[in-house]
Amino acid sequence: MADWTERYRPDTLADVRGNNKSVKQLRGWAEDWEEGDREPALVHGAPGVGKTSAVHALANDMGWTVVEMNASDARTADAVEEVAGEATRSAGLTGGRTLVVMDEADNLHGNADRGGSRAVTEMLKTASQPVVLIANDPYEMSRSLRNACREIEFGNVTARSILPVLRDICNEEGVEYEKEALKSIADANSGDLRGAIHDLQAVAEGRDAVTVDDVSATGGRDTTEDIFEFLDTVLKGDDFGTALRDARDVDESPDDMVHWLDENVPKVYTGDELAEAYRRLSRADVFLGRTRATQNYSLWRYANDNMVGVQTARRGGGGGWTRYSPPSTFRRLGRTRGERDTRDSTARKIGEASGASMASARDDIFPYVRVLFEDEETAARIAASLGLSADELAYLTGWDESRAEDVVGDDEPEEVEEEDDDESQSTLSSF
Numbered sequence: 001m002a003d004w005t006e007r008y009r010p011d012t013l014a015d016v017r018g019n020n021k022s023v024k025q026l027r028g029w030a031e032d033w034e035e036g037d038r039e040p041a042l043v044h045g046a047p048g049v050g051k052t053s054a055v056h057a058l059a060n061d062m063g064w065t066v067v068e069m070n071a072s073d074a075r076t077a078d079a080v081e082e083v084a085g086e087a088t089r090s091a092g093l094t095g096g097r098t099l100v101v102m103d104e105a106d107n108l109h110g111n112a113d114r115g116g117s118r119a120v121t122e123m124l125k126t127a128s129q130p131v132v133l134i135a136n137d138p139y140e141m142s143r144s145l146r147n148a149c150r151e152i153e154f155g156n157v158t159a160r161s162i163l164p165v166l167r168d169i170c171n172e173e174g175v176e177y178e179k180e181a182l183k184s185i186a187d188a189n190s191g192d193l194r195g196a197i198h199d200l201q202a203v204a205e206g207r208d209a210v211t212v213d214d215v216s217a218t219g220g221r222d223t224t225e226d227i228f229e230f231l232d233t234v235l236k237g238d239d240f241g242t243a244l245r246d247a248r249d250v251d252e253s254p255d256d257m258v259h260w261l262d263e264n265v266p267k268v269y270t271g272d273e274l275a276e277a278y279r280r281l282s283r284a285d286v287f288l289g290r291t292r293a294t295q296n297y298s299l300w301r302y303a304n305d306n307m308v309g310v311q312t313a314r315r316g317g318g319g320g321w322t323r324y325s326p327p328s329t330f331r332r333l334g335r336t337r338g339e340r341d342t343r344d345s346t347a348r349k350i351g352e353a354s355g356a357s358m359a360s361a362r363d364d365i366f367p368y369v370r371v372l373f374e375d376e377e378t379a380a381r382i383a384a385s386l387g388l389s390a391d392e393l394a395y396l397t398g399w400d401e402s403r404a405e406d407v408v409g410d411d412e413p414e415e416v417e418e419e420d421d422d423e424s425q426s427t428l429s430s431f
């Protein structure tokens, strides 16, 4: 069940590999903060290069407690204030500082989350505790939010810095290794230390030794995993390495795998485990969204890693037999890129009209709208007031194009220009 990247997470900044300059900047930022220069920090860089680890290690070194929040959950000022307030209160209790860490700050964008972006910017101005935002791509953030922070960039970790980490892990785990085997894992992961550790775990866990042949064999295995077996491995298994390995062999698209897990995880997990599992799945979904938006399929692997990470959320045993079910129609609807775009634009319009986030429009409101729209007249009225296009109406109702076009009429709704000063750079969420 253990994920080696968690097991070997650095506790102190001194153990963070590579990125010496950024680590120094981070330490400098914390020291300046203590001395009264109370700027929030924005730590950014590619996935798996140690941003989150470095921030936690910093807090540890400084003797600060950490409150973590996911920026995409911070859709309302309330949520932000609650966390910031919580941080201040606990600081009062312990007398020490509390570092507020806001992950996925680049997911706070777009109309639906604009309230969240503003609330975070406001919070940054008034926060009485140190705050670090973490992001992969700072240009996805609103300019005002970015400008409010001191930027610290993390670059990729070179293969040379990755190699000793892999070697130390093998030593700790009692796994013998051929040096070339570790080198080829380090080289293949071009700067992504987490990816390298996961690759190592996938070949090494449960083995006594890792050879060059083992490493080169992983890509070419011709076994196919049944989705049901995969669900069992992730939701009930104890071996993270096997789950990582199996995830590559499942004969389903990564999107479908996320949907299958999303549908079935509540059958096995409860309470906090479930919340953590959903957090992982939503991270997986973020990377699927980015893969689609950029057509950069190397991002799939982050989706995969987060998907498999669902296993580590489980606290109790995963015994018994479970009747897994396929993802519900609504989830499966988001299959092709075009469908997803339509789904997202529909969710945005409904979200804007109702004040809900895009995700909640999609998951909570769509089903009701669909029932309402069974009555064509009501559908026409609401579609007009929301400015739905024929595609969007067809998406919601399942009608064919021509029926939807008849109901909507020929006039294409015009795109309404947003008047928002400094947030004009925001881009819409693509997932």
Ligand SMILES: Nc1ncnc2c1ncn2[C@@H]1O[C@H](COP(=O)(O)OP(=O)(O)OP(=O)(O)O)[C@@H](O)[C@H]1O
Pocket (backbone or CB within 6 Å): 004, 005, 006, 008, 009, 010, 015, 016, 017, 018, 019, 045, 046, 047, 048, 049, 050, 051, 052, 053, 054, 135, 136, 157, 165, 193, 194, 197
């Ligand atoms: N520079 C590093 N030094 C030591 N370990 C690292 C480093 N980078 C990554 N790791 C290992 O990889 C794991 C994941 O890293 P971490 O979560 O910090 O990456 P990240 O840059 O925050 O990625 P993401 O953007 O996906 O959150 C850590 O738990 C640790 O085991």
